[in-house]
Every structure is written in structure tokens, then in C-alpha cells.
Amino acid sequence: MSGDDAPAQQQNAEETKQDNKPSEEPKAESKPESPPVSSTDAAATPAATEKVPEEEQFTYRSLVLSGYGGYDKVKLQVKKGKPALKAGEVMVRVKACGLNFADLLARQGLYDRLPSPPVTPGMECSGEIEAVGEEVTDRKVGDKVLVLNRCGLWQEVAVVPATHTFLIPEGMTFEEAAALPVNYITAYMMLFDFGNLRPNQSILIHSAAGGVGIAATQLCQTVKDVTVFGTASASKHETISQGGVTHCIDYRTRDYVEEVRKISPKGLDIVLDPLGGSDTHKAYNLLKPMGKLITYGAANMLAGQKKNLLAVAKTWYHQFSIHTLSLIQNNKSVCGFHLGYLDGEVEVIQQAMTTILDLYRQGKIKPRIDSTYHLEQVGDAMRRMQERNNIGKVILITEPMPEEEKKEEPKKEEKKEDKKKEDKKKDDKKKDDSKKEDKKEEKKKEEPKKEEKNEEKNEEKKEEKKEEPKKEEK
Numbered sequence: 001m002s003g004d005d006a007p008a009q010q011q012n013a014e015e016t017k018q019d020n021k022p023s024e025e026p027k028a029e030s031k032p033e034s035p036p037v038s039s040t041d042a043a044a045t046p047a048a049t050e051k052v053p054e055e056e057q058f059t060y061r062s063l064v065l066s067g068y069g070g071y072d073k074v075k076l077q078v079k080k081g082k083p084a085l086k087a088g089e090v091m092v093r094v095k096a097c098g099l100n101f102a103d104l105l106a107r108q109g110l111y112d113r114l115p116s117p118p119v120t121p122g123m124e125c126s127g128e129i130e131a132v133g134e135e136v137t138d139r140k141v142g143d144k145v146l147v148l149n150r151c152g153l154w155q156e157v158a159v160v161p162a163t164h165t166f167l168i169p170e171g172m173t174f175e176e177a178a179a180l181p182v183n184y185i186t187a188y189m190m191l192f193d194f195g196n197l198r199p200n201q202s203i204l205i206h207s208a209a210g211g212v213g214i215a216a217t218q219l220c221q222t223v224k225d226v227t228v229f230g231t232a233s234a235s236k237h238e239t240i241s242q243g244g245v246t247h248c249i250d251y252r253t254r255d256y257v258e259e260v261r262k263i264s265p266k267g268l269d270i271v272l273d274p275l276g277g278s279d280t281h282k283a284y285n286l287l288k289p290m291g292k293l294i295t296y297g298a299a300n301m302l303a304g305q306k307k308n309l310l311a312v313a314k315t316w317y318h319q320f321s322i323h324t325l326s327l328i329q330n331n332k333s334v335c336g337f338h339l340g341y342l343d344g345e346v347e348v349i350q351q352a353m354t355t356i357l358d359l360y361r362q363g364k365i366k367p368r369i370d371s372t373y374h375l376e377q378v379g380d381a382m383r384r385m386q387e388r389n390n391i392g393k394v395i396l397i398t399e400p401m402p403e404e405e406k407k408e409e410p411k412k413e414e415k416k417e418d419k420k421k422e423d424k425k426k427d428d429k430k431k432d433d434s435k436k437e438d439k440k441e442e443k444k445k446e447e448p449k450k451e452e453k454n455e456e457k458n459e460e461k462k463e464e465k466k467e468e469p470k471k472e473e474k
Contacts, residue, residue: 058080058081058082059079060155061076061078061079061155061375061398062076062077062078062079062120062156063075063121063375064117064118064120065114065117065118065120066118067117068107068109068307069108069306069307070306072379073107074107074378074382076375076376079155083157083159087133087135088135088162088163089133089136089159089161089162090129090132090136090139090160090162090165091129091131091132092128092130092145092157092158092159092160092165093127093128093129093130093156093157094125094127094155094156094398095174095178096126096175096398097122097124097125097153097154097396097397098122098123098124098125098179098181098182098183098211098396099381099395099396100182100183101274101297102123102182102340103122103123103382104385104386105301106121108302108306108307110301110307111340113151113341119151119152120155121151122149122152122153122154122155123148123150123151123182123340124146124147124148124149124153124178124179124180124181125158126145126146126168126174126175126177126178127144127145127147127174128142128145129141129142130157132162133162136162138162139165143165144167144168145166145167145177146177147166147181148164148166148182148349149164150343154375154378154396156398163350166181166353169357169360175369175372176369178393178395179211179368179369179392180360182211183367183393184356185353186212186296186337186339187212187215187216187219188356189337189339189348190216190272190296190335191272194292194335194337195335196292197226199223199225200224200226201223201269202226202227202228202270203216203220203227203228203268203270204229204256204268204270204271204272204286205220205228205230205231205245205272206251206272206274206275206279207232207388208230208232208236208240209232209236209240209391209392210390210392211392211393212274213240214393215365217230218365218366220244221364222364227247227264228244229245229246229249229256229259229263230245230248231249231250231251231256232250233250233252234252236391256282257285257286260286261286268288268291269288270293271287271291271292271293271294272294273296273297274295274296274297274299276297276298276299276300276301276319276320277298277314277315277317277318278300279300280320281320284322284332287332289330289331289332290331291332292332292333293333293334294335294336295334295337296336296337296338298315300315301315302386320334322334367392369392369393369395370384370390370391370392370394371384371390372394372396373395373396374397374399374405375396375397376400376401376406378396381394381396
């Protein structure tokens with residue numbers, strides 16, 4: 001990404017000549033009657049000329065992945081120097097950025113399309129064009145655009161090829177524009193290029209409340225009488241049902257395979273699989289003859305804030321593989337989709353994006369924004385998505401966080417810490433109470449034993465008393 005370049009400040013020949021004047025003119029200052037104008041100004045001019053570039057130096061904020069690991073590995077930094085524009089490139093003043101599941105995998109070192117750290121993540125954004133390079137004829141300064149790129153978009157200023165930008169339709173917000181490229185291109189190409197979705201077909205969409213899930217559901221509504229099965233936690237069922245999911249399945253409490261079979265015993269026409277591992281096997285077995293499995297991710301590898309080697313190994317161990325003879329005999333097809341490896345197919349992406357933007361203008365699709373976070377809150381944004389709390393798209397906005405909110409953030413953290421302490425106290429109290437209960441139980445158990453011992457002692461005393469008169473008689 002060219003955004004890291006910081007060109008040195010340059011001075012022209014006239015300024016260089018001016019730098020020599022102060023050493024010649026101090027003599028003029030010794031005359032009190034002469035007005036102290038020309039000499040002082042002449043002496044001050046070079047200093048002012050040197051200070052201006054420093055004061056006006058171009059800076060912009062950028063999120064940088066410093067290494068692989070938890071949420072704290074993505075940090076906000078200030079970059080200096082105006083990015084250089086090559087031929088065919090444009091500079092975009094970014095307003096909003098999209099957060100994707102691939103970004104979560106990239107943070108853990110599980111996404112091979114992101115260069116090694118330190119690197120700025122981000123595959124989609126929206127904003128205004130601030131400068132255009134040579135040979136750019138179809139974009140101009142001031143154009144509002146959405147951008148799709150391999151990485152480098154989580155920052156206030158981004159330099160990208162003009163062919164990676166698309167004009168934002170009238171009425172679309174920057175947040176909606178940033179939510180569109182990755183999710184909708186992925187869903188569109190899987191459903192129509194690979195899936196050949198037609199009327200009266202049935203489809204299973206995993207994570208139906210996520211960005212791709214909602215995009216796929218909306219696109220299914222553009223085809224007549226498509227039956228959509230969608231998996232999501234129970235709290236999201238009402239929302240996805242209103243969005244077009246015909247049969248909602250709570251994957252946490254029910255076996256989605258059994259649920260699908262109850263309603264559609266013959267199976268499904270299309271299954272979109274972002275999970276990988278054993279779920280890909282299930283997806284293939286759910287297909288009816290002439291059915292299509294389209295796998296596009298391995299979300300099962302993501303378990304916890306940091307890389308979980310057990311989850312990775314388990315997913316790879318259960319990775320789906322099949323012999324071509326089986327495909328022939330079962331009359332099924334298996335497709336793989338990865339948008340990150342299509343970055344060189346400009347025409348294919350442009351055709352898909354043109355159709356998607358037309359559907360938006362017709363009112364047939366509309367991105368659902370779950371929540372927006374400032375760049376400073378990227379950790380919270382990633383946590384919301386990784387813990388599956390979002391319904392729709394999580395967006396990062398480049399507008400700096402207001403000072404009031406910044407002051408409130410530490411208070412929120414303090415409240416969280418206080419809550420943790422309270423929870424710990426409660427847990428400790430529960431443990432103490434349980435220990436006390438255990439001691440009481442032990443005491444209760446010991447009491448009968450003590451009574452038995454006391455009875456034995458009393459019996460012994462009685463025996464001793466009986467023996468005493470016998471001794472006296474002797």
C-alpha cells in the first residue's frame with residue numbers, strides 16, 4: 001500500500017538564496033533612525049519558510065495490525081507524509097470501513113491474503129476522492145465512491161487503483177456503501193454464478209444474521225418462490241424471518257440437518273458453507289441430486305480471541321474431500337469461492353458490482369447496519385462480531401471520537417472492572433457459603449458419631465459402677 005510513503009519536504013532555489021541574506025544585513029539594524037522593517041522581515045522570512053511545511057505536514061490516522069493475537073494487536077497510529085499517486089490511482093478520504101470475518105482471521109494469522117504485520121487491514125470502505133493520478137479519466141475530485149481492495153483501507157486516507165472504486169448511488173449513505181462490496185459480491189457470485197439459483201429452489205444459509213447471510217437472503221428474494229433455511233441463534237430469528245428466511249433454525253440447541261430433513265426430506269438445491277470441517281460433510285449430504293455445495297470459509301477455525309490450535313487442527317482433520325467418481329454417481333457439484341483471490345479479475349468484479357448497485361437503485365436490496373464504531377473502538381467492534389452478537393454489518397467510521405466519549409470510555413472500563421470485582425466477590429461468597437454448608441454437613445454427620453461415642457462412654461461408666469460393688473464384696 002502506498003499510504004506509508006512520506007516524501008521529504010523540498011525547497012526551491014529562491015529560498016536557498018534567501019537563507020544567505022540574514023548574515024549580510026545585521027549591520028542595518030545598528031542604525032536607530034532607520035525603520036526596522038526590511039532587515040527584520042528579511043531575517044524572519046527564511047525561518048517562516050522553514051516552519052510552514054512542518055505546521056502543514058500531511059498526517060492521517062491508520063489502524064495497524066502490529067502482530068498476530070488478540071484484539072489489542074490492532075492499534076491506531078498516525079502516519080506522516082502525503083501518499084504518492086501512481087498512474088491510474090486515486091486518493092480517497094475515507095469516511096467508513098467495513099469489518100469482515102476475514103479480518104478476524106487475519107488478526108490471528110489465519111488469512112493468507114493479508115501481508116505480514118505491520119500492515120493496515122481492511123478490504124472495503126467508502127469516501128470522497130481527494131486526488132487523481134495520471135491516466136484517470138472516469139473519476140474526479142469530489143466523487144463519492146465505495147472501494148474494494150485486497151487490504152489497507154482501515155485508515156483516513158487510502159490510495160487505490162481507480163478500477164477498484166465504484167460511484168455511490170444517490171441516497172446511499174457512506175455506512176451503507178462500506179457495507180456493500182465484500183458481502184454482496186460474495187453472495188451474488190455464489191448464488192448466481194456458481195449456484196445458478198432459479199425459481200422454486202431451496203437453499204441453506206449458515207450465519208443468516210451475518211453480513212453475507214443477510215445479503216444472500218435479500219438476493220434470494222429477487223428470485224420467485226425460493227425457500228430459505230437459515231441458521232442463527234434464537235434471539236435473531238425474528239429479524240431474519242422478517243428479512244426473508246423461511247425456516248429459522250437455532251444451531252445452538254437443534255441439529256440443523258435433522259430440522260432440514262423434517263421439512264425437505266429429499267434435501268436442498270444449494271448449501272452455502274462458511275464453516276468448514278465436519279459441517280462441509282453435512283452440507284454435501286444435505287444436497288439433493290443436481291444440488292450444489294458452495295464452500296467459502298472455515299469459520300470453525302476461529303475459537304476465542306487468539307489462535308486456537310486445537311480448533312484449527314480439528315477443522316483441518318475433518319476437512320471435506322471427495323473423489324470425482326462420487327460426484328458423478330451422486331450427481332452433485334462442489335464449488336469453492338474466495339473473493340480475496342479474485343482481485344485480479346477486474347471485469348468479473350465490475351460486472352457483479354454493477355448488477356448489485358442496480359438492484360440497490362431498484363430498492364430490492366439494502367445493507368443492514370448492525371452498529372458503528374470509531375477507529376479508536378476497533379477492539380470492541382471485532383469483539384462484537386467474533387462473539388456473534390451482530391445482526392448485519394459492523395462498521396468503522398473515521399470521524400474522531402468526541403472528547404466526551406473518550407472520557408466515558410475509561411469510566412466504562414472501570415465499570416467493567418468493578419463488575420468483574422463484584423462478580424468475583426459473589427463467586428468467592430458462593431464458595432465460602434458452599435464451604436460453610438459443607439462444614440455444616442460434616443458437623444451433622446459427625447454429631448451422630450459423637451452421640452454414639454457418648455453412649456459408649458455412658459455404657460462403660462455404668463459397667464464400671466456395676467463392677468465397683470463386686471470389688472467391695474470381695
